[in-house]
Amino acid sequence: MAEFDLIARLQEIICIPAGRDSRSCVVGIGDDGAVLDVPSGHHLVVTTDTLVAGVHFPVSSAAAAIGYKALAVNLSDLAAMGADPAWFFMALTLPCEDQEWLDSFANGMARMASRARILLAGGDVTRGPLSVTITALGLVAKGRALVRSGAQPGDLIVISGRPGAAALALQKLNSGERPTASDSAALEFPSPRLGLGRLLHGIATSCIDISDGLAADLGHILKQSGCGAVIELNRLPRPASFDALSSEEGWQLQLAGGDDYELCFTLAPESEAALPGLSRSAEVELTVIGAITEDTQLVFSAPGGEHYEPGILGYQHFGGQEAGSR
Amino acid sequence: MAEFDLIARLQEIICIPAGRDSRSCVVGIGDDGAVLDVPSGHHLVVTTDTLVAGVHFPVSSAAAAIGYKALAVNLSDLAAMGADPAWFFMALTLPCEDQEWLDSFANGMARMASRARILLAGGDVTRGPLSVTITALGLVAKGRALVRSGAQPGDLIVISGRPGAAALALQKLNSGERPTASDSAALEFPSPRLGLGRLLHGIATSCIDISDGLAADLGHILKQSGCGAVIELNRLPRPASFDALSSEEGWQLQLAGGDDYELCFTLAPESEAALPGLSRSAEVELTVIGAITEDTQLVFSAPGGEHYEPGILGYQHFGGQEAGSR
Numbered sequence: 010m011a012e013f014d015l016i017a018r019l020q021e022i023i024c025i026p027a028g029r030d031s032r033s034c035v036v037g038i039g040d041d042g043a044v045l046d047v048p049s050g051h052h053l054v055v056t057t058d059t060l061v062a063g064v065h066f067p068v069s070s071a072a073a074a075i076g077y078k079a080l081a082v083n084l085s086d087l088a089a090m091g092a093d094p095a096w097f098f099m100a101l102t103l104p105c106e107d108q109e110w111l112d113s114f115a116n117g118m119a120r121m122a123s124r125a126r127i128l129l130a131g132g133d134v135t136r137g138p139l140s141v142t143i144t145a146l147g148l149v150a151k152g153r154a155l156v157r158s159g160a161q162p163g164d165l166i167v168i169s170g171r172p173g174a175a176a177l178a179l180q181k182l183n184s185g186e187r188p189t190a191s192d193s194a195a196l197e198f199p200s201p202r203l204g205l206g207r208l209l210h211g212i213a214t215s216c217i218d219i220s221d222g223l224a225a226d227l228g229h230i231l232k233q234s235g236c237g238a239v240i241e242l243n244r245l246p247r248p249a250s251f252d253a254l255s256s257e258e259g260w261q262l263q264l265a266g267g268d269d270y271e272l273c274f275t276l277a278p279e280s281e282a283a284l285p286g287l288s289r290s291a292e293v294e295l296t297v298i299g300a301i302t303e304d305t306q307l308v309f310s311a312p313g314g315e316h317y318e319p320g321i322l323g324y325q326h327f328g329g330q331e332a333g334s335r
Numbered sequence: 336m337a338e339f340d341l342i343a344r345l346q347e348i349i350c351i352p353a354g355r356d357s358r359s360c361v362v363g364i365g366d367d368g369a370v371l372d373v374p375s376g377h378h379l380v381v382t383t384d385t386l387v388a389g390v391h392f393p394v395s396s397a398a399a400a401i402g403y404k405a406l407a408v409n410l411s412d413l414a415a416m417g418a419d420p421a422w423f424f425m426a427l428t429l430p431c432e433d434q435e436w437l438d439s440f441a442n443g444m445a446r447m448a449s450r451a452r453i454l455l456a457g458g459d460v461t462r463g464p465l466s467v468t469i470t471a472l473g474l475v476a477k478g479r480a481l482v483r484s485g486a487q488p489g490d491l492i493v494i495s496g497r498p499g500a501a502a503l504a505l506q507k508l509n510s511g512e513r514p515t516a517s518d519s520a521a522l523e524f525p526s527p528r529l530g531l532g533r534l535l536h537g538i539a540t541s542c543i544d545i546s547d548g549l550a551a552d553l554g555h556i557l558k559q560s561g562c563g564a565v566i567e568l569n570r571l572p573r574p575a576s577f578d579a580l581s582s583e584e585g586w587q588l589q590l591a592g593g594d595d596y597e598l599c600f601t602l603a604p605e606s607e608a609a610l611p612g613l614s615r616s617a618e619v620e621l622t623v624i625g626a627i628t629e630d631t632q633l634v635f636s637a638p639g640g641e642h643y644e645p646g647i648l649g650y651q652h653f654g655g656q657e658a659g660s661r
Contacts, residue, residue: 035378036482039559041415041544042382042473044480047373052361055456056368057470059426061463089367100385100426100468130381137387137466142426142459144383144470147368154370156362218367233365 019099022115023122023129034096034130043130045096045146052154054092054147058083062139067182072110073117074197075141080121081199082220083145085270088206089218091155092147094127100142102135125203155209155216155274160234164214164275164301166227167284169202169293172219173259174248176266189250199270205291206272212283213274224264224319227273228307234275237306240264240299242317257317264309264319275301345425348441349448349455360422360456369456371422371472378480380418380473384409388465393508398436399443400523401467406447407525408546409471411596414532415544417481418473420453426468428461451529481535481542481600486560490540490601490627492553493610495528495619498545499585500574502592515576525596531617532598538609539600550590550645553599554633560601563632566590566625568643583643590635590645601627 020038036044047053060079062068080097087094099118103111122129127145174195178188188196202218209216215234219226223240231237242260251259263269276283281297288295302308309317346364362370373379386405388394406423413420425444429437448455453471500521504514514522528544535542541560545552549566557563568586577585589595602609607623614621628634635643 036480039555040483041412041542042380042418044416044475044482045379045381046477047379049375053371053373053379054368055371055422055424055470055472057424057426057457057468058459059428059461059468061428061461064461064463086367090370092368096381098381098383098470100383100470102385102387102466131383133384133468135385135387135390137390138464140428140463140466142383142385142468144381144424144426146381149370151372154362156370157366216367229365 018111019115019132020129022112023119034128038129038131043096045130048148050151051148052151054087054090054149054154055144056083056086057142057144058086059140059142068139071197072113076114076117077121077198079141079143080118080145081201082270083143084121084125084127084201084203085199085218085220087145087147088201088203089155089216089272090147090149091153091206091210091216092149093207094125094145094147094203096128096130097143097145098130099132100135101132102137102140104137104139125201153210155206155213157215157217157230158233160215160230160236160275160301161277162236162301162303164277165281165297166238166240166273166275166299166301167295168223168246168271168273168298169205169295170271171246171248171294172223172269172271173263173266174250175199175268176222176262177248177250179266179268180262192248192250196268199268201270202272202291202293205293208287208291209274212276212280212287214276216272216274219269219271219273221267222265223273224307230273230275231305231307234301235305237302237304237308238299239302239308239310241310243312244296244298246294246296260309260317261319344437345441345458346455348438349445360454363456364458369422371456374474376477377474378477380413380416380475380480381470382409382412383468383470384412385466385468394465397523398439402440402443403447403524405467405469406444406471407527408596409469410447410451410453410527410529411525411544411546413471413473414527414529415481415542415598416473416475417479417532417536417542418475419533420451420471420473420529422454422456423448423469423471424456425458426461427458428463428466430463430465451527479536481532481539483541483543483556484559486541486556486562486601486627487603488562488627488629490603491607491623492564492566492599492601492625492627493621494549494572494597494599494624495531495621496597497572497574497620498549498595498597499589499592500576501525501594502588503574503576505592505594506588518574518576522594525594527596528598528617528619531619534613534617535600538602538606538613540602542598542600545595545597545599547593548591549599550633556599556601557631557633560627561631563628563630563634564625565628565634565636567636569638570622570624572620572622586635586643587645
């Protein structure tokens with residue numbers, strides 16, 4: 010099958026979501042490039058992320074989960090910027106042509122695309138070791154993008170959901186155990202917090218998604234905002250499957266695990282009253298887990314008052330330590 | 336080295352080109368996504384292309400050539416749309432960390448980026464088999480994008496430069512021979528025809544870049560425009576290194592080879608007089624090689640009048656034949 014036909018087949022499955030004005034995509038798949046109409050008064054938000062077989066997912070992963078997650082991880086970045094998903098581009102590298110695999114992959118991706126109302130506007134299909142690179146484009150009203158650099162001493166630190174379930178599923182898979190269905194779903198079919206991200210303008214002073222673990226990703230906020238933080242470990246909301254784990258095992262997964270696509274954001278203490286309404290509107294649990302400090306240390310405070318040091322800090326593709334503020 | 340440091344290092348080398356207003360990149364590398372300001376009155380043009388080691392370039396290729404070409408092939412697509420390069424995003428998958436390799440790669444990419452005045456606005460570095468995916472974003476005044484679908488019967492078919500040199504270099508490399516320096520340069524450091532593309536609005540009725548060979552790519556124009564074409568083979572401009580080849584060997588390379596990033600466009604016969612001025616302004620040779628016909632056949636007419644059938648038609652990643660109009 011020719012590359013063009015592969016893309017057309019994907020387009021057929023990952024159809025234009027109802028409600029998105031297709032006129033904003035002036036020229037779509039099938040030309041040298043897509044021509045897009047960015048509405049006035051908006052900034053464009055762009056993010057790109059690659060998933061490589063054997064690195065980001067087991068080679069044996071279900072095709073539908075790969076397709077779903079490749080898009081989801083990019084949408085999580087758009088959520089962290091407060092952007093509304095608009096268009097995406099997919100570069101798919103496949104070792105061989107397998108129509109059944111490709112249909113499952115496309116169906117998984119379509120599930121995520123239709124939930125997020127995002128349009129596949131172009132792509133490239135090449136032969137080689139399995140990997141997927143998505144570039145996602147979102148829109149945000151000018152001046153309303155959420156960034157990492159705005160945290161202020163005294164701000165509260167809030168986390169969405171109950172991170173750690175995906176990290177636990179991954180840990181179990183790596184040691185040959187079977188994760189719970191719910192943890193598997195968190196790992197394979199994460200829910201990017203797009204609804205929450207959209208509502209954070211005017212409330213959050215900084216925001217990030219914690220795909221590399223809370224410690225590493227909060228570290229980015231601290232570095233770029235020039236401040237530190239204290240996290241109270243007993244305030245971290247634990248997923249149901251953590252009941253069998255010790256406190257420390259749980260902290261380790263939540264602080265240093267990866268693949269949990271929750272948002273971490275900061276807000277001024279006077280905005281705390283907005284959290285319950287925000288949680289209801291975004292349909293996601295929100296928990297204050299600590300506060301921003303003036304010094305540049307990131308401190309994890311255990312219930313007894315002692316400081317806890319997580320082991321490996323987040324996922325580093327090249328084995329180094331993040332040059333963060335810790 | 337952490338992913339963030341790798342991207343920062345690349346950013347250092349692939350610096351912001353002087354003259355591009357950096358304010359249009361409101362938030363750059365180092366957040367969950369880039370925030371870009373698309374100027375009013377413009378459409379955004381987006382294209383994505385992957386180069387995989389061992390598929391699109393030999394594993395032994397110089398790092399500088401890989402970096403240069405990964406960007407160049409995307410810029411060629413922007414050129415074919417008549418777009419002005421603005422920002423690009425790079426997803427780089429590397430088997431290991433090698434600072435020297437990375438610096439050469441980045442320097443090669445910087446050479447292309449600075450010539451095209453395009454800004455690296457984000458990226459993702461992952462571990463895995465070597466491949467590079469670039470997503471390039473360009474700008475074009477609204478309604479001015481060049482598309483594949485506008486060719487009309489009677490239109491002339493024009494080609495830029497002298498395609499075939501890169502295809503010959505590749506053929507020689509594949510058979511263990513040494514290509515000429517000039518052909519190697521055409522293969523490793525192609526020049527996307529950005530200057531030409533920008534000038535084609537109001538002149539070209541359709542346009543494409545012929546990265547997959549003239550036959551396959553002209554086939555896309557014909558399919559999307561619903562017409563056919565006659566190409567007069569003796570009008571195909573031959574690269575200097577073709578002197579040692581028979582006519583037929585040359586045609587085969589020009590029609591069915593790949594990796595020559597020239598533009599092929601159509602224009603109404605009354606616009607032919609504009610070609611010499613256009614050629615001077617864009618500093619590239621332009622040659623009329625045939626005409627668009629009403630039927631949907633693509634005919635290659637040899638000097639004696641007989642029809643020539645090229646062998647393999649263009650590069651197909653999955654071995655099929657392009658479902659074109661031929």
